[in-house]
Amino acid sequence: xxxxxxxIIRTHQAGVxxxxxxDRQIKMALKALGDILEKDPSVLIRANRKDLARxxxxxxxxxxxxxxxxxxxxxxNSIRVISRLPDPTGKILEKRRxxxxxxxxxxTVPLGVVGAIFESRPNVTxxxxxxxxxxxxxxxLKGSSDAEYTNLAAIGLIKRSLKVAGIHPDAVxxxxxxxxxxxxxFSATRYIDVIIPRxxxxxxxxxxxxxxxxxxxxxxxxxxVYVEKEADLEKALNIVVNAKVSRPSVCxxxxxxxxxxAIAPEFLKRLxxxxxxxxxxxxxxxxxxxLLRGYSFxxxxxxxxxxxxxxxxxxxxxxxxGIDQALAHIDQYGTRHSESIVSRNKAHCExxxxxxxxxxxxxxxxxxxxxxxxxxxxxxxxxxxQKLHARGPFALEKLITEKxxxxxxxxxxx
Amino acid sequence: xxxxxxxIIRTHQAGVxxxxxxDRQIKMALKALGDILEKDPSVLIRANRKDLARxxxxxxxxxxxxxxxxxxxxxxNSIRVISRLPDPTGKILEKRRxxxxxxxxxxTVPLGVVGAIFESRPNVTxxxxxxxxxxxxxxxLKGSSDAEYTNLAAIGLIKRSLKVAGIHPDAVxxxxxxxxxxxxxFSATRYIDVIIPRxxxxxxxxxxxxxxxxxxxxxxxxxxVYVEKEADLEKALNIVVNAKVSRPSVCxxxxxxxxxxAIAPEFLKRLxxxxxxxxxxxxxxxxxxxLLRGYSFxxxxxxxxxxxxxxxxxxxxxxxxGIDQALAHIDQYGTRHSESIVSRNKAHCExxxxxxxxxxxxxxxxxxxxxxxxxxxxxxxxxxxQKLHARGPFALEKLITEKxxxxxxxxxxx
Numbered sequence: 001x002x003x004x005x006x007x008i009i010r011t012h013q014a015g016v017x018x019x020x021x022x023d024r025q026i027k028m029a030l031k032a033l034g035d036i037l038e039k040d041p042s043v044l045i046r047a048n049r050k051d052l053a054r055x056x057x058x059x060x061x062x063x064x065x066x067x068x069x070x071x072x073x074x075x076x077n078s079i080r081v082i083s084r085l086p087d088p089t090g091k092i093l094e095k096r097r098x099x100x101x102x103x104x105x106x107x108t109v110p111l112g113v114v115g116a117i118f119e120s121r122p123n124v125t126x127x128x129x130x131x132x133x134x135x136x137x138x139x140x141l142k143g144s145s146d147a148e149y150t151n152l153a154a155i156g157l158i159k160r161s162l163k164v165a166g167i168h169p170d171a172v173x174x175x176x177x178x179x180x181x182x183x184x185x186f187s188a189t190r191y192i193d194v195i196i197p198r199x200x201x202x203x204x205x206x207x208x209x210x211x212x213x214x215x216x217x218x219x220x221x222x223x224x225v226y227v228e229k230e231a232d233l234e235k236a237l238n239i240v241v242n243a244k245v246s247r248p249s250v251c252x253x254x255x256x257x258x259x260x261x262a263i264a265p266e267f268l269k270r271l272x273x274x275x276x277x278x279x280x281x282x283x284x285x286x287x288x289x290x291l292l293r294g295y296s297f298x299x300x301x302x303x304x305x306x307x308x309x310x311x312x313x314x315x316x317x318x319x320x321x322g323i324d325q326a327l328a329h330i331d332q333y334g335t336r337h338s339e340s341i342v343s344r345n346k347a348h349c350e351x352x353x354x355x356x357x358x359x360x361x362x363x364x365x366x367x368x369x370x371x372x373x374x375x376x377x378x379x380x381x382x383x384x385x386q387k388l389h390a391r392g393p394f395a396l397e398k399l400i401t402e403k404x405x406x407x408x409x410x411x412x413x414x
Numbered sequence: 415x416x417x418x419x420x421x422i423i424r425t426h427q428a429g430v431x432x433x434x435x436x437d438r439q440i441k442m443a444l445k446a447l448g449d450i451l452e453k454d455p456s457v458l459i460r461a462n463r464k465d466l467a468r469x470x471x472x473x474x475x476x477x478x479x480x481x482x483x484x485x486x487x488x489x490x491n492s493i494r495v496i497s498r499l500p501d502p503t504g505k506i507l508e509k510r511r512x513x514x515x516x517x518x519x520x521x522t523v524p525l526g527v528v529g530a531i532f533e534s535r536p537n538v539t540x541x542x543x544x545x546x547x548x549x550x551x552x553x554x555l556k557g558s559s560d561a562e563y564t565n566l567a568a569i570g571l572i573k574r575s576l577k578v579a580g581i582h583p584d585a586v587x588x589x590x591x592x593x594x595x596x597x598x599x600f601s602a603t604r605y606i607d608v609i610i611p612r613x614x615x616x617x618x619x620x621x622x623x624x625x626x627x628x629x630x631x632x633x634x635x636x637x638x639v640y641v642e643k644e645a646d647l648e649k650a651l652n653i654v655v656n657a658k659v660s661r662p663s664v665c666x667x668x669x670x671x672x673x674x675x676a677i678a679p680e681f682l683k684r685l686x687x688x689x690x691x692x693x694x695x696x697x698x699x700x701x702x703x704x705l706l707r708g709y710s711f712x713x714x715x716x717x718x719x720x721x722x723x724x725x726x727x728x729x730x731x732x733x734x735x736g737i738d739q740a741l742a743h744i745d746q747y748g749t750r751h752s753e754s755i756v757s758r759n760k761a762h763c764e765x766x767x768x769x770x771x772x773x774x775x776x777x778x779x780x781x782x783x784x785x786x787x788x789x790x791x792x793x794x795x796x797x798x799x800q801k802l803h804a805r806g807p808f809a810l811e812k813l814i815t816e817k818x819x820x821x822x823x824x825x826x827x828x
Contacts, residue, residue, distance in 0.1 A: 016745070020768060096790075102779060104789060111801055112771060193801050208626060214802045235824035242826035331430070353819045354434060357526060365516060365822030374827070375518060375818070376510075387525055387607050387815035388628045389802040401801035404789070405767045408779030410649035412656035413788070 004184040007173050008113075008140060012191040014170035015113050015138030021167055023087055029165035030083035030130055036157050037076040037126075041069055047153035048122065051146060064120040065147055075126045078379060082130040085378050088397050089136050103407040108400040110136040112193040115185045117142045117207060119199035122150045128196075129158055129172050131381060135399035138171045140192065142185065144199075145177040186211040193401075196381060201309075216390055218382025220309040221251035221337030223367045226326040226352070227267055228343035229260035235364060236342040237270055242366040243340070245278045248313050251383055252338050252370040256306055256316040258326045261287070264319045268292055280313045287319040306333045323348050327355055334358060336385050338367040359385060359392035418598040421587050422527075422554060426605040428584035429527050429552030435581055437501055440547055443579035444497035447544070450571050451490040455483055461567035462536065465560060478534040479561055489540045492793060496544040499792050502811050503550050517821040522814040524550040526607040529599045531556045531621060533613035536564045542610070543572055543586050545795060549813035552585045554606065556599065559591040600625040607815075610795060615723075630804055632796025634723040635665035635751030637781045640740040640766070641681055642757035643674035649778060650756040651684055656780040657754070659692045662727050665797055666752050666784040669723055670730040672740045675701070678733045682706055694727045701733040720747045737762050741769055748772060750799050752781040773799060773806035 002010075037044070048067040055062050094106040114137045116128045125141055132139040143151040155174035162169045175181045185195060186207075195215050197207040208215050225243055227236045243254035259267050268291045275282065276296055283301035284292050292298050305316045306329075320326045330339055340362035341352040349363040360370045372380025372393035380395040390398035416424075451458070462481040469476050508520040528551045530542045539555055546553040557565040569588035576583045589595045599606060600621075609629050611621040622629055639657055641650045657668035673681050682705045689696065690710055697715035698706050706712050719730045720743075734740045744753055754776035755766040763777040774784045786794030786807035795813075798804040804812035 016769060016771070098788075098790070102783065109771075212622060214628075214800060216802070232824070238824060238826055246827055349821075353821075355430060357430070357523075358817070360818040360820060362820045363822060364824055365820055366826040368827035369516065369820065369825070370818075374512075376512070386628060388630070391816045392818050402805045403772070404774040404784075404806050406774060406776045406779055406783065407763075407767075408777060410646070410652060411779040411783070412652055413660055413780050413782035 004175060004181055007175060008184065008188050008191050010170040011138045011140050011173045012113050014168040017168050018136045018138055018171050019110055021136065025165045025167055026133055026136065027083050029133055029161050029167050030079055032161035032164040033158060034076045034079040034083065036161055037072055041072040043157065044072060044150065044153050047149040050149040055146060061120065065122065067122055067150065075123050079126060079130045082134050082379050085134055085396055088400050093402060100411050101409065102411050105405045106402055107405060109403045111399060111401050113138045113140060113191060114399065115140045115142070115192045115195040115213065117182060117185070117195065117197045117203065119144045119203060120147055122147055122154060124198055125151055125154045127379065128381070131379060131396055131399060135396055137399055140173050140175055140185065142175045142181055143177060148177055186213060189213050198382060216384055216394060217386050218394060219385035220335055221383065221385065222255045222307060222309050222333060222335045223252060223338045224256045224258055224330050224334060225254055225367065226258040226341045227260060227263065228323065228341055228345060228348055229262040230345040231263065231342040232344060233263065233267055233270065236267065237274060239340065239342055239366050240271065241274050243368055244280060244315050246368055249311050251309070252367050253311065254315060254367055255308065255310050256318065256333070258318050258320050258329055261319050261321055264288065265291055278313060280315055283314065283316045285318045288317040323351065330356055337383060338362070338370040340365060340367050359383065418589060418595055421589060422598065422602050422605050424584040425552045425554055425587045426527050428582040431582050432550045432552055432585050433524055435550065439579045439581055440550065441497050443547060443575050443581050444493055444544055446575035446578040447572060448490045448493040448497065450575055451486050455486040457571065458486060458564065458567050461563040464563040469560060475534065479536070481536055481564065489537050493540060493544045496548050496793050499548055499810055502814050507816060514825050515823065516825050519819045520816055521819060523817045525813060525815050527552045527554060527605060528813065529554045529556070529606045529609040529627065531596060531599070531609065531611045531617065533558045533617060534561055536561055536568060538612055539565055539568045541793065545793060545810055545813060549810055551813055554587050554589055554599065556589045556595055557591060562591055600627060603627055612796060630798060630808060631800050632808060633799035634749055635797065635799065636669045636721060636723050636747060636749045637666060637752045638670045638672055638744050638748060639668055639781065640672040640755045641674060641677065642737065642755055642759060642762055643676040644759040645677065645756040646758060647677065647681055647684065650681065651688060653754065653756055653780050654685065655688050657782055658694060658729050660782055663725050665723065666781050667725065668729060668781055670720055670732065670747070672732050672734045672743055675733050675735055678702065679705055692727055694729055697728065697730045699732045702731040706731070737765065744770055751797060752776070752784040754779060754781050773797065
């Protein structure tokens with residue numbers, strides 16, 4: 001049995017070799033992994049059944065853990081898509097010759113080693129592996145104990161595909177699931193270059209608080225749609241319903257509607273039957289509450305409701321006096337994720353775009369477009385709500401760092 | 415007396431206005447600050463004398479704290495240079511129209527609020543202020559108590575110049591120096607976007623360990639020159655002496671020489687008189703020690719000496735068997751800052767460039783070129799030894815984040 005430290009160091013060393021692997025090897029490994037999954041999903045399914053058998057049978061979280069042939073086919077397809085993405089490393093960002101003759105080049109290079117800490121969902125194991133390989137990063141995977149058998153089977157398949165391509169199998173390492181493991185990850189600043197937590201808010205908070213290794217957060221989205229008084233109401237209703245209802249469990253779903261007092265009566269009246277169809281529960285501040293009286297799923301909003309990422313068919317509603325109040329509300333309660341204004345007033349739309357501080361700001365569109373695939377970046381690790389390095393859809397192109405290469409012929413500094 | 419919290423919030427709010435200030439206002443504020451410093455340095459000098467009077471008269475650190483007319487003139491010039499740099503915000507990074515008609519744009523925007531924690535040197539107060547203003551970031555300054563009077567005088571002048579330009583004076587805020595202040599900075603994730611520590615290793619470690627706000631580190635450089643067996647010895651000697659001696663107190667100075675065993679006897683023999691001239695103390699591993707026997711300032715190296723950033727006229731020396739051992743040594747002891755190989759063997763040079771993991775990697779040149787000015791980036795905050803967001807010279811162009819602006823006409827997601 002290897003110690004966690006030695007596994008981390010070996011992964012780091014394999015990362016050095018990944019930097020110089022050929023593009024053909026990378027593609028071959030990913031293709032092999034896709035093929036293995038498609039041809040023989042049974043190993044994975046058997047292991048997954050063992051994990052499921054250990055859970056409470058009626059736990060709603062079991063669905064996150066479940067793998068079946070259709071899901072494995074989707075994973076396999078996703079790996080193939082990633083294998084066809086261009087190598088994000090080795091791009092020349094700058095190139096020039098200084099007066100002293102130094103040849104200066106700035107290029108993109110892999111980060112080195114990515115540590116991923118995640119919960120349940122077995123597709124994450126494959127997604128992270130494929131994105132890391134495609135960007136020549138070694139990776140350390142730390143899953144949760146409920147997916148232990150599944151992850152063990154997964155890493156076996158991953159290592160088989162690395163060997164097919166002649167890539168050192170230490171390039172992807174599954175660490176044991178006990179919590180002590182993460183302490184090692186958090187302090188290994190010499191060997192791990194970034195830690196990416198994927199999962200609940202509490203997991204992300206725990207990682208941010210304790211890791212000495214830099215963290216990229218893919219955080220919660222408390223997203224607003226501001227229905228301005230010059231909004232096209234038909235479009236506003238369509239956008240609000242889409243943003244709330246089309247997939248309520250994801251981070252780019254709508255959480256709070258801000259509606260201008262001038263149009264609030266009509267807008268909220270027309271919204272009620274639409275939300276009623278989907279049984280959307282509304283948390284309303286007093287003005288909105290009185291306008292919505294009679295709606296079937298109505299509650300009074302508490303202060304905290306405006307900070308909630310509902311990830312379910314719930315929605316907060318607030319009547320505002322105008323754009324200033326809307327901007328102030330978003331500044332106070334938003335999580336810098338996705339924010340939208342619906343209005344025909346161009347000046348207000350532009351002001352909203354400029355002043356709202358968020359990864360993605362919209363005019364007259366649903367917040368649901370905040371997504372790597374939708375924006376043409378390919379598969380994403382998540383939506384980053386932080387401002388450093390990666391903001392918004394965090395995809396392959398950001399799994400890199402920069403490096404200056406300077407070629408001289410004896411230059412010294414005066 | 416305002417609480418720290420309320421000062422942080424007010425700075426955040428002033429940051430919102432800075433985003434929409436005109437370029438003319440930004441330039442005017444910086445010009446006013448440069449002028450005030452040049453025309454009337456006496457306010458600052460008087461305050462600085464009060465600080466100096468509180469120190470032990472023979473403390474060598476007093477020089478870091480000292481301001482005189484020449485130093486203030488240098489600060490004023492540096493502010494003027496920064497005022498002429500182009501605005502790094504508002505750059506369009508991507509622009510396209512999606513099939514669904516959404517107009518997608520990715521632009522650079524200010525980070526928002528920069529928290530700077532620094533020690534003594536009063537020029538840092540002005541440098542950070544000028545770089546933050548030029549990039550439209552509000553800033554929170556937390557200096558050390560030994561520079562308290564100087565910093566109070568400085569912030570008075572800074573606020574005067576903001577008012578001249580019609581910029582809200584809360585855009586730059588000096589926080590009180592007691593250590594409790596930093597606890598507020600570390601937890602204000604909603605109002606502060608990045609913390610930049612400038613000072614000792616222990617300060618940087620403390621910030622990294624305790625801050626929930628993301629940190630950009632400008633860390634220590636344990637820098638190597640590897641003198642390969644096919645090195646031009648004349649150039650190698652010149653580079654090594656320049657890298658060690660030209661300014662030993664800075665992070666890009668040489669710390670460890672790795673020399674190939676084939677040329678070590680001749681190289682070290684010729685190095686001795688050159689290092690002797692500057693009284694460079696050598697810490698040598700056994701093989702190097704025996705080759706250097708007789709050198710006036712020679713000591714046996716301990717394992718720790720190879721991890722030291724000497725920032726003084728000291729140097730570790732190790733004889734290596736070839737490029738593999740040199741690469742392994744740098745991987746183990748380097749701090750990913752600046753590394754150089756001296757060799758006429760092109761394949762080895764290219765391998766060194768590709769495989770060494772550092773912000774700046776050189777062939778046949780001194781490590782001393784790792785500097786924003788030298789590389790044409792203008793004034794820098796420091797050299798980042800981390801890999802996220804900013805790597806290597808950390809200058810104005812990295813005091814930004816990205817933002818997606820998406821203009822629609824009613825689009826919703828399927």
